[in-house]
Amino acid sequence: MIGIDIDIGKVIAIAVKDIKEVFSSISIYGPMIGVPSFFALALPVLTYYVSVYAGPTLAGKLSSIAVTSSSIVSTSGLVFISFFTVNVLGPIFMTMPILTASVIAADSFAGEKERKTAEALLSTPVKASELLLGKILASFIPTLLLTIFVFGVYGFVTNAIVYNGFGAYILPTLPWLMMLLSSPFLALATIGFVVLVSAHVRGTKEAQQISTLLVLPILVIPFMSVLGIANLDVTFFALLILVLAFLDVIIIYISVKTFRKEGIL
Amino acid sequence: MNPKKPRKGVILLERVTKSFGKVLAVDDVSVSFSKGLTIVLGPNGAGKSTMLRCIAGLYKPDFGSIRVFGKDPYVSSELKYGMSLLSDNYALYDHLTVRSNLKFFGRLNGLKDSDAIETASSFLDEIGALQYIDSKVYQLSRGTKQKISFCRALLNDPKILLLDEPTAFLDAHSSEFVRNLILRYEDEGRSVILVTQKLDEVTRFNGRIIVMRQGTLVEDTRIEELYKSVLSGATVSIRLARPISLAVARGVPGFEWANSAVPTVLKVKIRDYKGISAAASYLIGKGAYITGIDYIEPILSNLSIGGTK
Numbered sequence: 367m368i369g370i371d372i373d374i375g376k377v378i379a380i381a382v383k384d385i386k387e388v389f390s391s392i393s394i395y396g397p398m399i400g401v402p403s404f405f406a407l408a409l410p411v412l413t414y415y416v417s418v419y420a421g422p423t424l425a426g427k428l429s430s431i432a433v434t435s436s437s438i439v440s441t442s443g444l445v446f447i448s449f450f451t452v453n454v455l456g457p458i459f460m461t462m463p464i465l466t467a468s469v470i471a472a473d474s475f476a477g478e479k480e481r482k483t484a485e486a487l488l489s490t491p492v493k494a495s496e497l498l499l500g501k502i503l504a505s506f507i508p509t510l511l512l513t514i515f516v517f518g519v520y521g522f523v524t525n526a527i528v529y530n531g532f533g534a535y536i537l538p539t540l541p542w543l544m545m546l547l548s549s550p551f552l553a554l555a556t557i558g559f560v561v562l563v564s565a566h567v568r569g570t571k572e573a574q575q576i577s578t579l580l581v582l583p584i585l586v587i588p589f590m591s592v593l594g595i596a597n598l599d600v601t602f603f604a605l606l607i608l609v610l611a612f613l614d615v616i617i618i619y620i621s622v623k624t625f626r627k628e629g630i631l
Numbered sequence: 632m633n634p635k636k637p638r639k640g641v642i643l644l645e646r647v648t649k650s651f652g653k654v655l656a657v658d659d660v661s662v663s664f665s666k667g668l669t670i671v672l673g674p675n676g677a678g679k680s681t682m683l684r685c686i687a688g689l690y691k692p693d694f695g696s697i698r699v700f701g702k703d704p705y706v707s708s709e710l711k712y713g714m715s716l717l718s719d720n721y722a723l724y725d726h727l728t729v730r731s732n733l734k735f736f737g738r739l740n741g742l743k744d745s746d747a748i749e750t751a752s753s754f755l756d757e758i759g760a761l762q763y764i765d766s767k768v769y770q771l772s773r774g775t776k777q778k779i780s781f782c783r784a785l786l787n788d789p790k791i792l793l794l795d796e797p798t799a800f801l802d803a804h805s806s807e808f809v810r811n812l813i814l815r816y817e818d819e820g821r822s823v824i825l826v827t828q829k830l831d832e833v834t835r836f837n838g839r840i841i842v843m844r845q846g847t848l849v850e851d852t853r854i855e856e857l858y859k860s861v862l863s864g865a866t867v868s869i870r871l872a873r874p875i876s877l878a879v880a881r882g883v884p885g886f887e888w889a890n891s892a893v894p895t896v897l898k899v900k901i902r903d904y905k906g907i908s909a910a911a912s913y914l915i916g917k918g919a920y921i922t923g924i925d926y927i928e929p930i931l932s933n934l935s936i937g938g939t940k
Binding site for chain 1 (some may be wrong): 690710712722725727731735736739
């Protein structure tokens with residue numbers, strides 16, 4: 367069970383150790399940073415070429431959907447790229463906090479079990495609360511930083527390309543910023559989920575595979591947008607953040623209540 | 632083995648039971664440990680390591696209670712400031728340096744980095760591993776990892792030291808260091824529980840021994856008493872510095888086997904512990920030079936002491 371008195375020094379020691387471990391193995395941090403960074407660079411470029419060559423045709427079909435950039439000169443190509451950047455690619459980038467958090471949290475919790483290091487860790491005078499908080503921070507902080515970095519790179523590259531082609535900046539928009547704002551909630555939900563499953567899995571891969579299932583609901587969002595089922599505006603993301611915050615409270619509460627140190631042995 | 636009179640000791644186990652799924656690892660064990668060295672001996676699957684981990688507060692017993700200095704080790708993290716567990720699994724973080732590992736465990740034990748490194752360095756130096764302090768753990772041999780793990784276990788200067796096959800991967804020099812340290816801790820009035828399945832390891836100490844089998848405690852005795860039981864009808868291996876003739880070998884009381892026509896290794900079945908001296912005397916009388924006598928494991932399969940199993 368979780369106690370309330372926490373030695374913050376131990377929490378930081380655990381978090382720093384876990385972060386050091388993750389970033390000392392290129393097999394863990396390589397794909398975690400490399401894949402989103404590649405997407406952040408490559409997807410705006412691809413989108414731009416699609417918008418230039420296929421944009422006019424596609425934009426006609428999207429004309430009924432609001433484009434939320436306020437300072438753009440409307441051209442059909444620009445309409446397309448503005449829509450595609452926020453409504454289709456935006457939700458794809460929302461999976462980044464889930465994927466990153468699942469990699470780090472799985473390594474942090476199930477990794478201790480897999481590498482048989484938990485025994486030494488749990489033999490020290492560390493409380494379950496300190497252990498849990500340290501490991502949550504170790505997953506949450508790099509996830510948040512990486513997500514901000516990826517959104518930043520994506521926004522910068524998109525603006526640079528669009529400005530070059532259409533003479534306008536399309537990012538940031540409020541819905542796009544709210545997507546970024548949803549990432550801590552998505553990361554927390556993922557970490558809580560990993561804590562829940564870590565006691566029941568044998569290793570990192572299992573924990574990771576189970577937790578990445580959380581990306582599936584996010585991947586539905588672009589389809590909802592394209593099909594006109596949902597308008598990805600400020601209200602949509604405000605509601606999404608509220609729902610995620612509620613889910614976070616429930617998942618973290620259950621994780622904390624059910625967490626047993628021997629679960630990671 | 633569950634006397635009804637109240638037990639006294641630093642560590643008290645009352646009717647402790649622990650299962651993993653359908654496997655009953657520890658079955659209704661009641662025992663107390665005082666200051667000094669106690670050896671827990673038993674074959675694989677006897678429940679020794681599980682009992683040790685219950686004492687260390689890693690596992691919560693399904694039934695029964697454990698008290699260390701009057702507190703429940705599963706609940707009280709404070710207890711662990713004075714308690715350490717070392718198992719044959721080195722349990723270090725492979726991608727971190729030895730120094731980072733030691734600092735990390737020092738911090739969790741409430742030590743300053745400088746104090747942790749200073750304490751660890753003196754042990755590492757004694758055990759011949761100080762030169763690896765800035766190496767990543769994965770770069771080291773299994774034995775070196777075990778040495779570092781041992782130093783980690785001593786960081787908090789424990790009053791209670793729980794050891795599970797601590798010399799399993801160590802060389803002779805390091806094993807001797809560990810044994811001397813155990814004896815030093817015993818002299819200083821600390822509690823040391825040493826779990827092993829090797830009789831050879833047991834015979835290097837003198838004192839209390841507890842024998843476990845199939846999750847139960849079958850004997851609580853002294854090491855010298857154990858010899859009478861465990862060496863009855865056992866086979867020992869005698870190593871010689873120079874070959875002897877097969878005829879001489881066959882003359883050894885209880886001779887069973889020789890490694891060649893001009894043997895340097897003999898297997899001899901002894902009636903009891905006195906049989907070792909008889910065999911050795913005979914060989915010395917015939918001009919042989921003995922370099923070592925080993926118990927042939929798993930000698931513990933012969934254990935029927937206590938009569939419960």
